[in-house]
Amino acid sequence: MAALPIFNKECLPWIVQKFGGTSVGKFLENITDTIVRSHLETHRVVLVCSARSNNIKTEGTTSKLFKASEEALKHGSKEYIRIVDEIYEDHVKASREIIIKNEILKELENQLFQDCAKLKSFLDAAQLIDEISPRLQDNIIGIGETLSCRIIAAALQDKGINAEFVKLDKIINLDNITEQEFDANNLNQKFYDFLSKKIADTVNRCGNRIPVVTGYFGMVPGGILDSIGRGYTDLCAALLAVGLKAKELQIWKEVDGIYTADPRKVPNARLLPIITPEEAAELTYYGSEVIHPYTMEQVMRSNIPIRIKNVMKPLGEGTIIFPDAPKKYKKGSLKNGYHRRHPTAVTIKNNIIVLNIHSNRKIMSHGFFAKIFAALDTYGITVDLISTSEVHVSMALGAEIIKKDLQKALKELEKLGDVDVLEGMAILSLVGKKMKNMVGIAGKMFTTLAEADVNIEMISQGASEINISCVIDDFNADKALKIIHDHLLPQSPPALSFHDQLLPQSPPTLSLHIPQAPPALSILDKLLP
Numbered sequence: 001m002a003a004l005p006i007f008n009k010e011c012l013p014w015i016v017q018k019f020g021g022t023s024v025g026k027f028l029e030n031i032t033d034t035i036v037r038s039h040l041e042t043h044r045v046v047l048v049c050s051a052r053s054n055n056i057k058t059e060g061t062t063s064k065l066f067k068a069s070e071e072a073l074k075h076g077s078k079e080y081i082r083i084v085d086e087i088y089e090d091h092v093k094a095s096r097e098i099i100i101k102n103e104i105l106k107e108l109e110n111q112l113f114q115d116c117a118k119l120k121s122f123l124d125a126a127q128l129i130d131e132i133s134p135r136l137q138d139n140i141i142g143i144g145e146t147l148s149c150r151i152i153a154a155a156l157q158d159k160g161i162n163a164e165f166v167k168l169d170k171i172i173n174l175d176n177i178t179e180q181e182f183d184a185n186n187l188n189q190k191f192y193d194f195l196s197k198k199i200a201d202t203v204n205r206c207g208n209r210i211p212v213v214t215g216y217f218g219m220v221p222g223g224i225l226d227s228i229g230r231g232y233t234d235l236c237a238a239l240l241a242v243g244l245k246a247k248e249l250q251i252w253k254e255v256d257g258i259y260t261a262d263p264r265k266v267p268n269a270r271l272l273p274i275i276t277p278e279e280a281a282e283l284t285y286y287g288s289e290v291i292h293p294y295t296m297e298q299v300m301r302s303n304i305p306i307r308i309k310n311v312m313k314p315l316g317e318g319t320i321i322f323p324d325a326p327k328k329y330k331k332g333s334l335k336n337g338y339h340r341r342h343p344t345a346v347t348i349k350n351n352i353i354v355l356n357i358h359s360n361r362k363i364m365s366h367g368f369f370a371k372i373f374a375a376l377d378t379y380g381i382t383v384d385l386i387s388t389s390e391v392h393v394s395m396a397l398g399a400e401i402i403k404k405d406l407q408k409a410l411k412e413l414e415k416l417g418d419v420d421v422l423e424g425m426a427i428l429s430l431v432g433k434k435m436k437n438m439v440g441i442a443g444k445m446f447t448t449l450a451e452a453d454v455n456i457e458m459i460s461q462g463a464s465e466i467n468i469s470c471v472i473d474d475f476n477a478d479k480a481l482k483i484i485h486d487h488l489l490p491q492s493p494p495a496l497s498f499h500d501q502l503l504p505q506s507p508p509t510l511s512l513h514i515p516q517a518p519p520a521l522s523i524l525d526k527l528l529p
């Protein structure tokens with residue numbers, strides 16, 4: 001193929017753009033025609049993409065791949081073949097909708113066919129041996145990202161952008177752990193550092209071509225799904241941003257950024273221009289999962305800002321996740337940068353189960369606690385919140401807990417005392433880095449709930465200085481979220497933020513069309529050297 005006219009200029013700084021499954025499934029044209037193109041003027045761009053979802057994530061390719069795996073394990077079932085056909089047809093249809101040049105389309109369809117044939121052979125093997133090991137499951141799931149990235153790379157090429165499909169499925173060689181300097185049983189920082197470097201080296205080999213990287217990054221010790229979980233593409237993009245020393249990691253979503261509360265539930269919620277990684281992590285763990293929780297830690301270690309942006313509105317500034325104003329900016333007009341004299345956001349986590357355990361006093365209190373945690377550990381049960389006295393423990397457990405495991409753990413816990421199980425609960429969390437210095441904020445939160453007749457089952461404050469949480473009945477969850485938002489987060493626009501101060505009346509960072517003059521400096525241009 002003749003060299004394509006639009007390419008990465010090697011003198012420019014890197015920007016990593018991560019696109020989730022629904023963004024790729026529903027807004028591919030925005031990505032190829034507007035978002036990538038407009039950034040190429042000022043940055044070297046690398047895309048990290050997830051498997052396609054035409055509608056919602058639970059109906060997307062990854063979910064279909066799970067279903068196919070389940071079906072392959074059913075004796076005699078051929079349903080998995082139908083699912084593979086459906087995945088293949090869906091990808092061919094998407095390719096035909098976006099690609100115009102016949103030779104690009106032909107080549108792409110041929111590759112999609114081969115990938116799906118490979119997928120089928122994995123599933124055939126699983127049916128034959130009646131087992132899917134974590135390794136095989138990883139291989140099956142990874143095909144979702146392969147299919148999607150092949151289409152994106154081809155669509156960019158079709159539009160004259162010199163893109164290259166980059167697959168990461170062989171980046172980890174579990175058979176050669178010693179050479180790779182990490183522990184096969186422990187996903188520690190050493191492992192992530194190893195991955196960052198490997199992924200960045202692979203991307204660097206693309207030269208001036210725009211890499212389209214599969215968010216699936218190979219066979220992780222313990223299996224990618226058990227060790228990292230769904231949403232692993234965010235982590236892949238973060239590791240790449242670190243390895244490339246990128247200027248910014250952009251996570252493109254279908255929401256403008258991080259809001260003061262879930263905008264689907266609180267229509268008057270406001271977009272936060274800037275938020276600290278600690279606040280973003282608390283929101284993520286307690287119900288506002290805008291970004292995979294492991295992502296923040298990786299990029300923040302390298303001081304790379306994360307920007308959440310809306311794939312449907314590329315001109316919006318989005319939300320920047322960045323540590324509290326760096327020392328060098330804590331002077332002059334910026335010293336009040338992150339000052340919010342109120343909490344930052346409120347979030348709700350639904351479908352919570354509460355366990356109340358009253359000790360039978362047959363053992364000392366330290367033994368009582370040790371035995372509780374041993375039982376939870378044995379059955380892999382994670383605790384979201386805890387509140388204790390010497391003879392009483394209340395714990396809030398997330399809905400993801402497998403009921404069978406909970407039943408087994410309960411048998412152990414009942415040996416220690418009386419256990420009540422309350423289902424249908426929710427955790428309400430108020431988050432804000434300035435809250436630790438706000439006198440009376442907890443009182444105001446609980447009084448507001450009491451005045452609205454919302455019963456509080458359990459309170460937890462102090463585990464994290466930036467989060468006050470309580471457990472309430474799930475049927476009160478939406479009402480509680482709204483009243484806490486209305487009473488504790490100010491209605492008028494917050495006092496001038498760090499972001500506003502840095503960008504007085506600047507025009508949008510990006511233009512939909514390639515600008516004549518370079519675009520105005522963005523907050524990050526100004527923040528970073």
Ligand SMILES: Nc1ncnc2c1ncn2[C@@H]1O[C@H](COP(=O)(O)OP(=O)(O)O)[C@@H](O)[C@H]1O
Pocket residue numbers: 020022057252253254255257258259260261262263264283287288289290345
């Ligand atoms: N505080 C919050 N700010 C922004 N979005 C939130 C918040 N809490 C929950 N959400 C929800 O998280 C979702 C994240 O965006 P989306 O791109 O739709 O997710 P996904 O990548 O899972 O498909 C939105 O639908 C939004 O309603």
Ligand SMILES: N[C@@H](CC(=O)OP(=O)(O)O)C(=O)O
Pocket residue numbers: 019020021022050051057062063144215229230231232233234
């Ligand atoms: N395809 C994977 C990985 C992923 O990161 O997805 P998303 O970026 O759409 O959350 C999943 O569905 O889990």
